[in-house]
Amino acid sequence: MTSLTEFALIERYFSHCGAERRDVELGVGDDAALLRPPVGEDLVAAIDTLVAGVHFPPDAAPGSIGHRALAVNLSDLAAMGARPAWALLALTLPKPDELWLEGFALGFGALARAHDVALVGGDTTKGPLCITVQLLGHVPHSSALRRSGARPGDALFLSGTVGDAAAGLLLEQGRLALEDMAAAKELRARFAFPIPRVALGERLRGHASACIDVSDGLLGDAAKLGAASGCGVQIEFEELPVSPALLRAVGAERARHLALTGGDDYELCFSVPPARVEELERALPRERWDYRRIGTLRDAADAVVTRGGTVMQFSHSGFDHFSS
């Protein structure tokens, strides 16, 4: 009975792939999953697709693809201040390659368990390599972070460093060469195994007025936060946080350009009203939570980058899925 092939694959690699959760009434194997969401919380739902050759090199390590497919969704939930809980996986594969599936499930499963996410359902289909993950989580009623809550004058913050993943992808594609092997390894890992800021997102509830995750490039994503809030954003070029590895790899000038426009870092960009900045810094010490101020929300409609008071000129596009 040939139809066992597909189901045997799913069974073998995905039935115990994620975390075990007591609020899963019924997981993989029926027509749908049955879940018990916590009372008094809103449900949070995100979906993201990674396409071979567009979002990752076709020959990328399957463990990295599995990690990233979940990480991009975890990052979406982090941007809402939500706690992730359950994932569904739609996997389209040219053929049922066991080694590939094993690696993919390892990468996906390790990140899922790290965030207590259960894999509760999925669909495996034949076709060009493409992965869609749908992630569900929850957040106390009416307390989710949104893109739209910023006001002119709010301080703009960013977690971690940006630009690393873009440099990592350039290295992966052979479009950048480095003699500094340690830096190269670090940058590649930032692309291949991004760390979504789930814990920070949850802690930002009650502090941030708006939040977005940096997936398409800081400038474009900060502009989206501004637009959703009816504001403009001003980012100070010299304040852009770049990693020592990126500085060593490409120098300060190019590093900050990559930081502005490179995608795939999955840091959080968030706004905080001036009167609440001190409270934020007390509640979430910078040395532990790793964020810094990069600019200000302004009473305008556009996103600008300034350097010592002067506005810089850019073609400030994010990563457009149809133009890449």
Added chain:
Amino acid sequence: MTSLTEFALIERYFSHCGAERRDVELGVGDDAALLRPPVGEDLVAAIDTLVAGVHFPPDAAPGSIGHRALAVNLSDLAAMGARPAWALLALTLPKPDELWLEGFALGFGALARAHDVALVGGDTTKGPLCITVQLLGHVPHSSALRRSGARPGDALFLSGTVGDAAAGLLLEQGRLALEDMAAAKELRARFAFPIPRVALGERLRGHASACIDVSDGLLGDAAKLGAASGCGVQIEFEELPVSPALLRAVGAERARHLALTGGDDYELCFSVPPARVEELERALPRERWDYRRIGTLRDAADAVVTRGGTVMQFSHSGFDHFSS
């Protein structure tokens, strides 16, 4: 700013595509959707992918693709006895073709509104044509239908007629020719615009001991219901419900073979304990709900088809996504 392309597309075609629901706190446009599930109900989650050239002809009408992408998920929820509520759409397209998107959104939106389903989130990516829909719904706590509740001796029922969609696909592919244009039109519509049995699924709660939707072929899907329940199934060939159109198109013998193994009909196959059959038939009159008994669950491990008491021989495969 090129990244507007994608968002403008999503905005234009999908922001008002489905139903408006008061339990949607935040829909398309932020990092994730915020939903308010009803208290006392379990959450039900399904995901299904349609790949061009595998699940539909690449040149299929976009309205049909939009309809089917949602219908296959609605059918999964129907099989659980659940009420659908919110959908997320991951759409991978070679290029942002406006006419195609308009047609797709029309097909998707009409079916979504018919079932009061809100489109609350999505992701649009560049790549080979592929559609993943994730559907969420709810069902009163601990009352969902499952595949696993059947017992030997239970009566096996099927809604509607099966085999039509398979014939419709053969017509679509030019692998079947018919002079009877009315029959051809009917069969094609069964493939292109299947009607998921959502209302029946909800009504079957408290009656059916197990339920599955017929997506991959009746024999294979009934066997899955049996296997999940630790039973075998026996289906009576002469009782297989086939439509007048299919009978006219291919004759009684071939019609019943298509009914056994053809996929994509999205009817419900369900079991009912013998002592509760009368109650079922009183509560859900057949003339209104359109179902019939096709066999029996048995104390065995396999699925058999009988004809006047004799077991028929088949290669009883469902539709395997990796062997097609």
